[in-house]
Amino acid sequence: xxxxxxxxxxxxxxxxxxxxxxCVYETRDTTYYLFWYKQPPxxxxxxxxxxxxxxxxxxxxxxxSWNFQKSTSSFNFTITASQVVDSxxxxxxxxxxxxxAGKSTFGDGTTLTVKP
Amino acid sequence: DTEVTQTPKxxxxxxxxxxxxxxxxxxxHRAMYWYKQKAKKPPELMxxxxxxxxxxxxxxxxxxxxxxxxxxxxxxxxxxxxxEDSALYLCASSQASGAYGYTFGSGxxxxxx
Numbered sequence: 001x002x003x004x005x006x007x008x009x010x011x012x013x014x015x016x017x018x019x020x021x022x023c024v025y026e027t028r029d030t031t032y033y034l035f036w037y038k039q040p041p042x043x044x045x046x047x048x049x050x051x052x053x054x055x056x057x058x059x060x061x062x063x064x065s066w067n068f069q070k071s072t073s074s075f076n077f078t079i080t081a082s083q084v085v086d087s088x089x090x091x092x093x094x095x096x097x098x099x100x101a102g103k104s105t106f107g108d109g110t111t112l113t114v115k116p
Numbered sequence: 117d118t119e120v121t122q123t124p125k126x127x128x129x130x131x132x133x134x135x136x137x138x139x140x141x142x143x144x145h146r147a148m149y150w151y152k153q154k155a156k157k158p159p160e161l162m163x164x165x166x167x168x169x170x171x172x173x174x175x176x177x178x179x180x181x182x183x184x185x186x187x188x189x190x191x192x193x194x195x196x197x198x199x200e201d202s203a204l205y206l207c208a209s210s211q212a213s214g215a216y217g218y219t220f221g222s223g224x225x226x227x228x229x
Contacts (some may be wrong), residue, residue, distance in 0.1 A: 035217045043204055045159065045220040052215070091158055095214055103149075103172060104214065106158035 002027045004094050006107035013082055014115050021077040021110045023092030029053075031097040034068065034075045035104065040088040051075060082114045122207050122221035130229055131197060137224050139190040139207030147214055148190040150182060151206040153223070159206055165190060166212060197228045 003026040013019045025034065036048040049059060051068050059066045063080045079086055089111050093104040120141045129135050139148065147166045151159035164172035165184040173182075179201075181193040190207055204225050208218040 033215050033217075037218075037220075042222065043206075043225070044222040045206065045208075045218075047217045047219060050215075050217045097215070103161050103164060104218070109156075109158055111156075 002029075002094055002096055002105040004092050004105050004107035006090075006092055006110050008110045009108070010111045010113070012113045012115065015084060016081050018078060018080050019082050019112065019114075021079075021090050021092075021112065023075045023077065023107060025073050025075065025092070025094045027094060027096050029096035029098050033095045035093040035095070036066065036075075036077050037091045037093065038088045039091065039109070045091070048077075079112075082112075084114050084116055087112060087114045120207055120209055120219050120221035122205075122224055124224060125222065126225045126227075128227045128229060129194065129197065131199075133197075134193070134195045136194065137192040137205055137207075137226075139192075139221055140188055141209040141219070142188055143209060143219065144187075145209035145219070146187060146212040147210045148184065149208040149210070149218065150180075150190070150192050151208060151220075153204045153206055163192075194226075197226075199228050202227045 005024045007022055032053045034051045038046045038048055049066055056068050065078045067076045089109045091109045092107040095104045123138045149164050150162040152162055153159045161174050162176045163182045168184045168187055179196050183191040204223045206223045207221040210218045
């Protein structure tokens with residue numbers, strides 16, 4: 001079975017603070033893919049990043065960075081110098097090559113509120 | 117063109133009505149998906165079409181009927197819905213395996229009265 005856990009249901013920060021969203025996953029597949037999506041109040045889910053299980057390099061894109069650690073089955077997401085526009089629900093997702101092939105398992109999401 | 121377009125954006129329908137949700141993509145993606153999302157919950161997979169054939173049906177009630185007329189279009193036909201079916205319905209597409217992530221549409225907010 002596959003499972004994605006986002007233990008933080010809601011996080012509230014003040015603008016310019018750094019914030020880390022946690023994601024822990026379970027899978028029996030050796031080849032799998034991890035994703036983060038952003039869902040602003042408008043409703044559309046926006047793809048942010050993809051990582052495959054063989055690539056543990058951390059990635060930075062502007063104010064966003066991702067830390068993938070297979071040893072702890074975690075794929076955490078950090079926003080540096082948060083802005084009000086970062087307020088959204090963030091989902092971590094997992095796709096296995098063998099288990100549940102063809103569909104992603106989503107975590108329950110973390111609602112991030114950035115206050116001015 | 118990197119969009120998935122869904123129409124209508126909002127829909128209110130009675131329990132005896134028949135309506136359809138439409139989804140279109142022109143990215144050459146060969147997999148298309150319908151998801152249902154209730155407030156403050158993650159998206160729940162309903163159907164997957166791969167190369168225009170239904171490959172996954174997540175035990176969805178027959179009052180929801182998907183259709184994939186061609187590789188760019190995906191419809192969801194609705195009939196005799198219940199108030200609890202009110203939700204945001206999201207369409208997504210991906211390269212065939214889904215390993216590259218999904219491109220989602222902005223969704224249809226459905227209210228059943």
